[in-house]
Amino acid sequence: MTTPIDTPLPLPAPIEEIVPARPAPSERLISGIDLLDYGAGGLLSHKIYLVRGGGGVGKTLLGLQYLTRGLELQEPGVLITDQKPANVIAQAHSIGFAIDESVRRGQLAILNPSNRYFQLVESPADVMAIVDELLDYVKTIGGRRLVIDPVYTLINTTYSAHFALSITQSLLNALEDLPVTTLLIAGDEQAPELNPILRQLEQNAFGVIDLSHDASTGGRLMRLSKLRYASNDSLSAHYRILNGRGLINYRGEGEQVVDVTKPWEESERTTRTVLLLGATPQTIRRVREALGDDYQLQAESDLRVGVERAKHDKPDLILITPSRSVSAVAAILDLARDAESSIAFLSPAANRNADKVLYLRAGADDFITEPFNPKELHARVDALVRRRGRRLNLRDQGIASLTPEEIASLMNARENRPQPKGPVIQTHGDQISFVPEFEERLQRNVETASKLGQPFALYWIKADQEDITLNRAIARLCRQEDIVCRNKNGEFIAILTGTDQNGVKGFETRLHEKLGNRFETIRHGYSVHIP
Numbered sequence: 001m002t003t004p005i006d007t008p009l010p011l012p013a014p015i016e017e018i019v020p021a022r023p024a025p026s027e028r029l030i031s032g033i034d035l036l037d038y039g040a041g042g043l044l045s046h047k048i049y050l051v052r053g054g055g056g057v058g059k060t061l062l063g064l065q066y067l068t069r070g071l072e073l074q075e076p077g078v079l080i081t082d083q084k085p086a087n088v089i090a091q092a093h094s095i096g097f098a099i100d101e102s103v104r105r106g107q108l109a110i111l112n113p114s115n116r117y118f119q120l121v122e123s124p125a126d127v128m129a130i131v132d133e134l135l136d137y138v139k140t141i142g143g144r145r146l147v148i149d150p151v152y153t154l155i156n157t158t159y160s161a162h163f164a165l166s167i168t169q170s171l172l173n174a175l176e177d178l179p180v181t182t183l184l185i186a187g188d189e190q191a192p193e194l195n196p197i198l199r200q201l202e203q204n205a206f207g208v209i210d211l212s213h214d215a216s217t218g219g220r221l222m223r224l225s226k227l228r229y230a231s232n233d234s235l236s237a238h239y240r241i242l243n244g245r246g247l248i249n250y251r252g253e254g255e256q257v258v259d260v261t262k263p264w265e266e267s268e269r270t271t272r273t274v275l276l277l278g279a280t281p282q283t284i285r286r287v288r289e290a291l292g293d294d295y296q297l298q299a300e301s302d303l304r305v306g307v308e309r310a311k312h313d314k315p316d317l318i319l320i321t322p323s324r325s326v327s328a329v330a331a332i333l334d335l336a337r338d339a340e341s342s343i344a345f346l347s348p349a350a351n352r353n354a355d356k357v358l359y360l361r362a363g364a365d366d367f368i369t370e371p372f373n374p375k376e377l378h379a380r381v382d383a384l385v386r387r388r389g390r391r392l393n394l395r396d397q398g399i400a401s402l403t404p405e406e407i408a409s410l411m412n413a414r415e416n417r418p419q420p421k422g423p424v425i426q427t428h429g430d431q432i433s434f435v436p437e438f439e440e441r442l443q444r445n446v447e448t449a450s451k452l453g454q455p456f457a458l459y460w461i462k463a464d465q466e467d468i469t470l471n472r473a474i475a476r477l478c479r480q481e482d483i484v485c486r487n488k489n490g491e492f493i494a495i496l497t498g499t500d501q502n503g504v505k506g507f508e509t510r511l512h513e514k515l516g517n518r519f520e521t522i523r524h525g526y527s528v529h530i531p
Contacts, residue, residue, distance in 0.1 A: 029144070029181050030367065032069025033062065034249040035222050036209070039235045043207070045144075048175055048182045050151075050201050053211030057220055058239075058247050059185050061095055062211070063147040064088075065246035066183055067108060068097045070145040073369065076107040077145035078137055078180070082153045085110040096243045109137050113153055121156055124170040124484040124494070125475035130154070131174035138180055146178065149185035151201065161196060162452060163480050166497060168197050169448050170484045172204045176441060177488055202226065204444050214238060222249060245383055271296050272385055275313065277306035278321040279346065283370070287319065287346075290374035291381060307331040310341065316385045317342045319368075342384040344368055425462045425491050427523060432460070438486070442493070445485050449495045450531070457499040459507065459526040463490035470518070477510050501528055 028042035036043060043049060053059050067077040081088055085103070088110055092099045102108040111134075121130060137143065148154060155168050175182055184205070186198055202208055208226035213219075223236035237249040276287055276299040284299045291297055298315070300306035310318050318341045320332060335343070344366040365384055368377060424438035434442060442458075449456045463470055466489045474492045478484060483495040496507060504526055511519050 029075075030069060030073060032065050033209075033222075033247060035224065035235065035237045035239075039237075040207075040224060040227055043181050045181050046176075046179060047206035048172065048184060048204065049207045049209060050184050050186060050205035051209045051211065052186045052188060052198070052202075054188045054213070057211040057213060058241055059187070059211055060091065060149055061241060062209075062247050063149045063183055063185050064092050064095075064097055064099070067145055067147055068092070068099060068246070071099070071102050071107055073367075075144035076102075076109075076141040077147065078109045078111065078134070078141070078143050080111045080113070080134075080146070080148045080153060082112070082150065084112055095241065095246060097246065106141055109141055109143070111137065121154075121167075123476075123480050124167070124478045124482055124487075125472075127167060127170045127174055128472075128475045128484065128487050131171070131178065135178060138178060143180055146175075146180040146182040147185065148182070151184040151186050152197075155197060160481075162497070164197055165200060165448060165452070166481045166483045168200055169204070169445055170482075172201075173441065173445065173483075173485050174487075177486070200448060203447070222247070273298060273313070273315040274317045274319060274381065275300065275306065275310055275315040275341075276319045276321075276346075277310070278303040279319075280321075283321065283346070286372075286374075287377070290372070290377045292378075294378070295381065304331050307335045310335055315341050317344065317381060319344055319346050320364075321345070322347050342366075344380070344384055346370060346372075423462075423489060423491055424486060425460060425493070427462065432525060442485055445483055445495055446529075449483060449497055450529075452497055453531060454498045455500045455503075455528065455530045457496045457504050457507075457526050457528045459492075459494055459496055459504065459524070461492040461522055461524045463522045466490045470515075470522075473514050474511070477507070477514060499528070500530065504528060 029045050031037055031043050051059050051062055063079070067079060070077050079088065083091075089100045089103065099108055103110060121127060134146075138146070154171060155164065184201060186201060188198075205226065206228050207224060210223045210225045212221050212223070214221045217238060219238050219240060221236060222239050227235065239247045239249045242248050272294070273296045274287075274291065276284060276297060278301060279287070279299060284297075288297050295316075298313075300309055303320070306320075318335070320343065322332075322345055342365045345364050346368050347370065366380060368380060422435075424435050426433045426435065433439075446458070461474060470490060471487045471492060475484065475487050478494060478496075481497045483497065485493040485495065487494075496503060499507070508519075515522075
């Protein structure tokens with residue numbers, strides 16, 4: 001038998017949250033929510049965010065809006081819900097999100113767990129199997145976004161509180177390894193047994209989005225109460241729900257507002273103008289054909305000249321084809337600071353997601369990808385013109401937060417593609433360490449185990465190569481109350497709760513029985529914590 005390598009165990013005391021360095025712009029994802037995109041610069045890819053709030057605040061609509069925005073950006077998604085797919089599609093239609101065609105084409109998967117789900121998911125191994133199946137869906141459709149609404153759809157609370165916490169932690173660990181950006185939807189539950197789970201979700205989430213009613217205005221308030229990669233000071237705004245647009249943040253303190261579930265009832269201007277900047281003759285022709293006689297389309301091929309023209313003419317909408325010229329980018333940012341018009345960018349699909357997020361942070365109201373559907377372009381122009389003057393009061397903050405490095409990154413023409421995650425265990429002779437990102441996750445797991453007031457062991461295994469069968473075999477040895485931190489690519493890391501030195505010996509005996517001689521060839525180690 002190989003000699004176990006000593007394993008450093010993070011302190012079980014309350015963990016001071018680790019705040020990573022400001023992420024590179026290429027890691028950002030457009031959410032479709034003004035406060036997140038303008039105020040926080042978008043979502044970080046491959047992270048988990050929690051959306052919480054009471055009844056009637058639009059939590060489900062926010063999840064649908066996030067997925068719909070992804071479809072507009074050619075980013076397929078998966079929705080796990082306790083509602084039937086037909087009901088979800090009907091609810092989306094009621095607010096103007098036509099997702100049925102995307103479902104039919106396989107760009108959006110709506111998964112409804114069976115009635116026997118909780119009978120099938122009774123251990124960490126079952127959680128791993130369910131998430132592996134979810135990964136198959138993600139790979140099949142090329143998914144980039146995931147929404148679980150409500151998150152309790154996948155959390156079994158029928159057993160002990162200890163089991164509910166451990167299974168929740170194992171689920172969160174598995175979801176963090178998926179190549180998607182995840183929104184978990186949770187209500188402000190009154191059930192006492194769900195309160196510890198909600199606190200655990202908050203602790204593990206990369207960001208928390210709070211939705212609530214505002215009695216003073218009759219409207220609703222959105223607040224980013226937690227954000228690991230940016231300051232969340234003053235990141236709050238009121239919002240209303242608009243047909244075809246979903247949750248829309250607006251500016252104005254004390255303004256009495258109501259939802260608008262039908263198109264705006266307002267007198268039309270005699271002439272509605274759209275100024276198209278920096279476009280080719282072919283693009284100008286296609287936009288003119290799409291808008292028809294409903295708009296007066298004006299065009300200016302020189303971006304710098306067009307910016308000055310936009311300041312003078314103040315059109316209803318400014319459509320800009322992004323340029324990678326430093327002077328042109330500077331001119332666009334200058335325009336975005338003071339423009340009364342709505343601003344949208346029109347760009348080829350090959351442009352990186354990072355570019356889209358940066359332009360939105362710089363004050364854009366939308367980003368339209370070419371080639372575009374003429375009817376969709378017309379509908380989005382209609383919405384942008386209606387929205388003129390109602391944008392969130394965060395443009396200046398968003399522009400001020402852009403760094404020279406981020407602006408310079410707009411000169412980089414390479415497409416951003418998510419990179420697969422590598423191993424998290426690093427061994428150096430008799431020493432072991434974990435990669436920094438996983439170390440932060442592990443500390444959250446240790447804090448969860450420490451709250452149970454029992455001894456526990458941190459046990460890890462690392463094979464020389466990826467081995468799916470090995471990972472599946474090891475996972476089946478875990479008990480209901482154990483927390484699996486990672487079980488992928490030949491690596492296994494788990495917290496064995498209620499386990500002392502004798503318990504570790506029993507676990508290794510089961511490993512021998514399950515793996516046979518294979519156990520002699522793999523590296524492993526553990527450390528035990530006694531409260």
